[in-house]
Amino acid sequence: MQKKHLHNDPSLKNQRQELRRNQTDAEKAFWTKVRNREFYGMRFFRQYSVGPYILDFYCPEIQLAVELDGGQHNQSTNREQDTVRTAYLKAEGIQIVRFWNHEVLLDMEGVLTKLTQEIPPLKVRGGEGEL
Numbered sequence: 001m002q003k004k005h006l007h008n009d010p011s012l013k014n015q016r017q018e019l020r021r022n023q024t025d026a027e028k029a030f031w032t033k034v035r036n037r038e039f040y041g042m043r044f045f046r047q048y049s050v051g052p053y054i055l056d057f058y059c060p061e062i063q064l065a066v067e068l069d070g071g072q073h074n075q076s077t078n079r080e081q082d083t084v085r086t087a088y089l090k091a092e093g094i095q096i097v098r099f100w101n102h103e104v105l106l107d108m109e110g111v112l113t114k115l116t117q118e119i120p121p122l123k124v125r126g127g128e129g130e131l
Contacts, residue, residue, distance in 0.1 A: 006092070007049065012052075016054055017047075019047040023046075026070075026104040027056060027068055029108060030104050031057075042061055043061065045058050053089065055089075062095075062120060063093050065095070065097070068100075069082075069098055069100055070100075095118065097118050
């Protein structure tokens, strides 16, 4: 019997690598703000898989996924797929925050401010348990 990989399933490795090589402009811009623990000392991964899904960005410390969506996510079939995906991830204890690509490109500070609101207070304000 084959072992099930919940996180970073080896069968999705090539797809994850391809997505990293072909990032959108919004993904590139967001990555520059969260890579190397630059966002409140938290480590984010790009194109991280959980179960059958590949997340744009994931912070395992606080189980937070950040998804950057283009216009295709506004189509009804894609919205339905996103709903199923969100339900799966929530069942795994992962919180999802979504931003539109144009939000990231036009208002990065606003995006980061919204993202800060998703972080446990001790990690943002300092204190015991701060990274």
